[in-house]
Amino acid sequence: MFYFELLVAGLVQGAMYAMMALGLTLIYGLLRILHIAHAAVFTLGGYVGVLAANSGLPLAAAAALAVLAAAAAGPVVYGTVYRPLLDKPPYVALIASIGLLIAMEDGFRLLFGPYGLSFAENPWFVSGPDLGGIFLNWVQIALGLSALVAIAGLGLFAVGSRTGVAWRATVDDPEIAMSFGVSPERVRLLAFALASALAGLAGFLVGLLNNLIEPGMGNITSYKGLAIVVLGGLGNVPGTLWASLLLGVAESFGTIYLDRILDRDAIAFFILVVVLMWRPQGLARGR
Amino acid sequence: MDAYLTSLATFVAINVTLALGLNLITGFCGQVSLGHAAFFGTGAYAAALVTTGGFPFAHGVAAAILAAGLLGLVVGLASLRVREDFLAITTMGAGFLFLGFVRKQDWLGGEFGIPGIQPPFAPEGMAVLAILSAILVWLASIAVRRSWMGRIFMAIARDEEAASSIGIDTARFKLAAFLLGTMSAGLAGAVYAHVVQLIVPDAFGFIQSITILAMVVVGGIGSNLGAVLGAVLLTLLPEMFRFVDTYKLLVYGGLLILVMHLSPDGLVGIGRRLLRAVRR
């Protein structure tokens, strides 16, 4: 039972990592940008959600607003920060991304105060379905379901829709895709919108789970998200999901059993380094 | 000299040393490292252990350079297996691993760090020491840059596959770059530990790593003068921005974006373009 609870706690954590890492991997796959400022979009989702909920909107509406705001912010970030840097070496976009993260984090602090914000009412956190001994609240269930839906949705979309096919074509070779009438620019905007929507939803749910929205709440998750992206085999969507869940579970057990040896936040990178030494292309096979 | 300016000069010099070291790895050799603070920390801890153990400061410096270089070799060897973006993330991982390990080690003081590190000189003396170290690393970097080794580094940075196709043993040279760069970081760590007189794990985290990388890139990646300028500017920036008080980090972040947009080759790039404009 105890081990099962640890496993469940780890899977919930893994679902959160997946929501973050999926977006990072989509963006990396298309543009080869290590989008560290994704953390700020995650945090934006949290802030929009808490402000909406505390102004009296129902939680579901607040969630929708959080997702919309994040989805809108993603393409703006792409258009203003990254687009002019696409033809530059990758570290240029990386430094710009770090600058954006620092600036946005401090912007949140200046706008909403250094103490963070809490939900006035948090009904999803204090209730949950009866699962026979295991207690999971609605927020945790929503987090798990969102990750599953996101993965399934992305899979169907990539294989089954016109845009999805255009997308994969753009990933493989933007110039050829363009010659077939696909606009890589539109695909990129869409990728940023989708990735940011996922992050915004995750930020909102994590905000509910912690009942605390803080300026830097996404940072450590996005650092680990980058490790997951590499573990999953850069740009590989199913690989990213598996790596996220693996990390969540490893951290859950590590918190209890590795306590004296290694900090929990280092577990992700320990796995990363070990795996890369063994399989330099990541856990999953390259695309 | 004013105590404030003295301490400022000391930290500027330490950061110059760090930036020049990273520039050897990232600038010359094209290996983007997001974990440089780990080598800085290794140097600081090694030097602190040695001098608090009663040995002279010079031994501490030697231990710092040795320990940081050794770890640099290990990370360098590991990173031979991965390339580019994988490498950036692997070095970032090395940084987090270093921190996660140090935090839990009682013999390194754990969360409490190592206190009571006695500086060998007065603050002015430490400033001179820091500046001399920075100049030493600067001169060494210029020498490397002009040597045949520097040319090979640049070739690897430009196109690794082309370099290896003409028979260059890229692995050996990448390792050499890692070794030189991390040894400089070790030296900076030894000086830092004896200036601040206490070290805690948090001082060597990811933020420190990206700050050093930002110095290199803002100054102009691959240029020694750029690394120096970047380190001076970004160290003084928070000090200049004391007047904007709580907006400091916002401005700092915004400036990083701005420099990347206006001049991806950094301050040195701006300088070059200005010079060219003047000549014309």
Place this chain on the structure above:
Amino acid sequence: MATRRLVTGLLLGTATVLAGAWIPGAGAAESIRIGFHAPLTGFAAGDGKSARLGAELAVEQINAAGGVLGRPLELVTYDDQAKPDQAVPVANKLLGEGIRAAISGSYSGATRAAAAVFQQAKMPYLSAYAIHPDITRTGEYVFRTASMGEVQGRGGAKLIGEILGRKKVVLITLDNDFGQSLARGFKEKAGDFGIEILNEYTYSIKQRQFGAIVASVKRDAPEAIYASGYFFTAGPLVSQLRAGGVRATIVGQEGYDSQNFIDIAKAAAEGVLITTALDRDSDRPEVRTFIEAFEKKAGFPADMVAASTYAAVQVLAQAFERAGGTDGAAVREALAGTRDFPTAIGPITFNALGEIYKPIQVQVVKDGRFRRYAVIDDPVLLAPPAE
């Protein structure tokens, strides 16, 4: 080109600013300047804000009452981001601006780094709430107005083992110097109060998700949990423990001491006990004045950080008065001779090391507010180290 002009303008602008920043501030000639550093940006900015408000409030009140030695106090404030490498230049900058004493409203790392600078300059220096044991060992010019972590940990052991009578305890320890020293003090005295420590878990300051720890605590089934943390970790921790079905008594410390903790944990916070410095239900006038004036100035209820920083300014002010001047050595003597000086965090007496003894306030969360539960006044158990 427009871009180039912009860049040149920017560089010129920064150069001007740079030059301007290096001209020492010219304040009123007759005021007594007190150096103050706190984390105003970065992750610790919340505590920095409370500390600054607390210090400013004390200065305002003292000046409204006629100042010190007939001169107004002036706070010279700089941000240190809670980083040691920022604190060293800040301390040196303060020294260059004609301060007569300094106060840290910051965390242990920055405070220890600055302490070395102030000690060397023989400048009286008070740490308001940083708890690292080595701070006062820097030298005779360094004092602290907070209880050390070890001391509070011992108080926690007495609270759980003796006052509450709970014997089976699980420790959840925050992995930094604050949490580690609390745990050290707790474990040192746990046996004396018949406490059996079932297990100890640690977590990092960045952690907000405690699923694995909650599951383990459930398995251990303790009677009480001694959990260290700050409001931003303790809030999520306590609500997740309760949501996971853990009913054991939770005991925290002054890191919890902020209304934000209750705002985060809500109903789960009810019944949580903390050992802290500020007694909300005190009827002592110096405490009441502070609590009311702070809420009026800040717009939110007082916390431990604000109270401790406020008290540090008051302690310094009385030392100036008793020294009859602002000479560093005389002020140091006066500080060292402080006996039973009443402050918002209780009467303050320094020992030979510059540490204080003061009773520990036990507060309980009741109806969404901290309320008095008990006072632990045990000079033997709570004696700080004297060397």
